[in-house]
Amino acid sequence: MSTGGDKIAAGPRAHNFMNNKKIFITISTAFIIAVLVTSNLASAADLNQAVSTLPQNEEWSIMAFASVGQNVGASLLATPLNSSVATDYEKRILAITAQGQDPASVSSENFVAKLEAMFDGTQIGDATLLNDDIFGILALASANGSANIISKSKQFILSHQNSDGGWGYSTNVSSDSNTTAMAVAALSIGGSAPQSALNYLGSCQNSSGGYGYTPGQPADGASTAWVISGLIAANQTVPISAKTFLESLQTAGGSFKWMPGDSVGSSLVTAYAVIALSGHTLPIKTFTPYQTPASSSMVHITITYPGNKIFVGDLSFTNQTALSALTTAAAQINLLYQIKQTSLGQFVQSIDGYVNSGTSGWQYAVNGTVPATGAENYVLHSGDTLQWFYGAANSNPF
Numbered sequence: 001m002s003t004g005g006d007k008i009a010a011g012p013r014a015h016n017f018m019n020n021k022k023i024f025i026t027i028s029t030a031f032i033i034a035v036l037v038t039s040n041l042a043s044a045a046d047l048n049q050a051v052s053t054l055p056q057n058e059e060w061s062i063m064a065f066a067s068v069g070q071n072v073g074a075s076l077l078a079t080p081l082n083s084s085v086a087t088d089y090e091k092r093i094l095a096i097t098a099q100g101q102d103p104a105s106v107s108s109e110n111f112v113a114k115l116e117a118m119f120d121g122t123q124i125g126d127a128t129l130l131n132d133d134i135f136g137i138l139a140l141a142s143a144n145g146s147a148n149i150i151s152k153s154k155q156f157i158l159s160h161q162n163s164d165g166g167w168g169y170s171t172n173v174s175s176d177s178n179t180t181a182m183a184v185a186a187l188s189i190g191g192s193a194p195q196s197a198l199n200y201l202g203s204c205q206n207s208s209g210g211y212g213y214t215p216g217q218p219a220d221g222a223s224t225a226w227v228i229s230g231l232i233a234a235n236q237t238v239p240i241s242a243k244t245f246l247e248s249l250q251t252a253g254g255s256f257k258w259m260p261g262d263s264v265g266s267s268l269v270t271a272y273a274v275i276a277l278s279g280h281t282l283p284i285k286t287f288t289p290y291q292t293p294a295s296s297s298m299v300h301i302t303i304t305y306p307g308n309k310i311f312v313g314d315l316s317f318t319n320q321t322a323l324s325a326l327t328t329a330a331a332q333i334n335l336l337y338q339i340k341q342t343s344l345g346q347f348v349q350s351i352d353g354y355v356n357s358g359t360s361g362w363q364y365a366v367n368g369t370v371p372a373t374g375a376e377n378y379v380l381h382s383g384d385t386l387q388w389f390y391g392a393a394n395s396n397p398f
Contacts, residue, residue: 043279045246045250045256046250047278048068049253049254050256050270051068051270052254053254053255053270056072056073057073059092059095060095060272061073061267061271062077063095063275063282064272064274064275066098067098067278069352069353071099071308073095077099077106077107078106078107080108086115086126086136089111089118089139090115090132093111093112093115093142094282094283096111096287097142097285098285100285100287100310100333102143103143104143112140112143112145115140116146119136119146119152122156129169129170129171130167130169130170131170133157133186134157134179134183134186135182136153137153137154137157137186138189138282141186141190142285142287143286143287144289150189150190157183161197164200165180165197166180166201167179175200176214176223177201177211177223178213178222178223180197181201181226181227181229182229184234185234185282188234188235192234193234198231201227206219208245209239209241210241210242210245210246211224211242218259220269221246221272222258222269224242224246225246225269225272225273225275225276228243228276229272230281232279232281233281233282243277246273246277247277249269250273253265255270256274278336278353279336283334285334298382299314299315299383299384299385299386300313300384300385301313301315301325301329302386302388303326304387304388305389311329311330315328315329320380321376322375322386323339323348323376323378324376326348326351326364326386330351336350336351336353338350345376345377346376348361350362359393360391360393362390363388363397365397366378366385366387367384367385368385
């Protein structure tokens with residue numbers, strides 16, 4: 001069993017796995033700072049140091065950067081694939097949507113259409129594999145792809161569940177924690193995974209707190225990261241011991257090791273660990289295409305950090321406040337945010353990993369004007385344009 005950096009999961013067949021927010025608002029001279037969180041998985045690891053060790057031209061690394069609020073790799077993501085392998089498109093789509101981009105138009109090749117064309121009426125890609133169906137669901141769900149393909153692929157996955165409750169990367173191999181964790185994530189989109197699958201994951205945890213590739217195997221960083229992300233997707237409690245084990249694998253240089261005894265870290269394990277310890281699962285985000293308002297019964301909302309348009313879309317204005325519109329938009333694309341309750345009201349502390357700092361932070365504007373009212377109390381009206389933007393006090397919206 002190799003411990004090399006080219007592993008994308010912990011087990012002996014790991015290389016096949018993808019290859020064959022509350023809001024606190026301070027009002028000061030009409031300065032409203034606001035924030036968002038979808039997971040309480042605070043980490044003792046230095047995730048910014050971790051991503052600094054990663055390449056910026058590989059899909060898993062790009063997803064890791066996105067999970068801590070950094071967008072990289074634009075050139076790679078726009079490069080056509082022209083591949084016949086479903087998982088090539090699935091990784092690419094998940095990396096593109098993690099940045100809030102449209103995988104159908106970011107390149108001259110429509111990645112979503114190419115993946116959907118690999119559906120044979122029952123399953124995606126190679127009929128002997130399950131990993132391409134699992135990641136196919138995650139990718140298409142992130143890109144608002146075909147609901148029919150997602151539904152049929154779920155049925156295919158469930159029909160190949162092993163008797164121990166888990167799944168292997170192929171239809172004819174034994175279960176492993178990595179594939180099972182992502183199957184749980186895929187089945188949790190618009191539904192739920194069988195309890196037997198969660199039980200199988202539990203059987204892979206050992207006394208170290210981490211998870212092995214299969215029951216009885218030593219815990220490793222990749223398997224532990226995959227399982228943590230799978231549990232997050234299924235709204236399950238992540239064992240503190242699992243998080244602690246994964247954190248213990250971070251080296252002084254910032255990368256994460258595959259096994260505790262390794263002398264160096266692995267780029268792929270580091271990417272998986274950053275995604276998991278930042279409280280994310282797959283997909284990291286769901287792309288919501290911009291739609292021109294059909295009528296005045298909608299409000300238009302943008303969420304923008306300098307250089308990064310995080311969300312653009314339209315929401316029903318009924319009983320929406322500036323704050324509730326933010327949380328509604330965030331729910332549509334699995335956007336991380338943090339909101340804190342204080343004696344002054346609700347205060348938005350961060351959105352998409354961008355945290356208030358000093359006198360700069362999250363503010364809102366309606367129709368180009370920053371109101372002197374807390375976002376939780378400002379009621380929107382039909383046809384309003386709501387902007388959440390990050391900037392210094394008294395700055396103008398983008």
